[in-house]
Amino acid sequence: MAVSYNKLWKLLVDKKMSKSDLRKKAEIAPNTMTKLRRDEEVSLTILSKICKTLHVDFGDIVEYVPDAEIWDLYNENRELLGKDHVRGEQLPIDGYHLVVHVWIRNSKGEYLISQRSANRPTYPLMWECVGGSVVKGEDSLLGAIREAKEEVGVDLMPENGQVLFTKTRKIIEGKIFNDIMDVWLFEYDGEVDLGNATTDEVAQVAWMNREQIKELFEHNIFVETLEYFFMEVDK
Template sequence: MEIWDILDKQGNKTYKTIVRGEELKEGEYHLVVHIWIMNSKGEFLIQRRADALKLMPGMWAATGGSVIAGEDSKTAALREVKEELGIDINADNIHKIWRVTRKHNLADVWFVKEDVNIEDLELLEEEVSHAKWVAKEELKSMVTKGEFHNYGAEYFRKLYEYAGKN
């Protein structure tokens, strides 16, 4: 059973919690994290979600997940990368680049530059079926074809702009 802190639209804790799967009320949000890993070649590490997942089964997406009650966003980002891919990211190298407000969640988008060998990944099979490096153009193509989850034009514009500076 996963428990989430309930936040207001500004991301402040309401000091209430909810069990994953329960309905959030109007004006209630939970925090999620997206983690983008880019190598020194400018490629993004993406993952294919397991077919058995309820949300976006079999879809390519960024690494990410929900922030657990009592956890902060950065701790959750580091935990998700470790759980899903088996990678220990240096906390000093990961940076939050923005927050997206959705219907019932706030998504903190994190970025890290790290060269990771695909063969060294330890995928959490219940959540991740594959991982691969893709260039920006391939990622754009996958989004257009519906193979990669479309987080929205503004989301990708900000990601590519930030990645281009790093």
């Protein structure tokens, strides 16, 4: 877990109080103040002292900050550059990251399709396959298996998957996209229970055949960048 005390420092500015003043009034040890300045965790007792001194609540002085997602960077030839990249920051012009699309098919020829949650920043409530970015230290296969578990709660077996094709994407609509996309196909006939997912990225799932997926496309409720499905996945 990561925390930030930026709210506390802004509050001190508003109250025209120095950090030294706070330390003395709240009777906080110097080493504890150092932890606060470094955004390190401190005890609830300390936070309570600060709240009492400033007449505020916990939420006014501290906030949770999600851990940043880190990617490995590759060159255009898929060779590791030995550099890390923080998700959300601008990619360097010569740096690429790995992305996986994971199509899951049962023995009936149906595909496991998921609807994005309403709180997703892009394509909310649109339908798609499992997918996402490969994180630092993973290869494409591990990334595909992790994404399936996180999004739809499915445990895929490595031996049941294959890469159908790979595509390198550079600049799209004037924006540096820079990813190397592996499109996976896994055979799976096991249980699907969203309760086993480890994130809330997906609202619901359904097994669909080609015609049902095509209908979603025609009604503009399937992510349009996945139109390759009809030519490269379900040929």
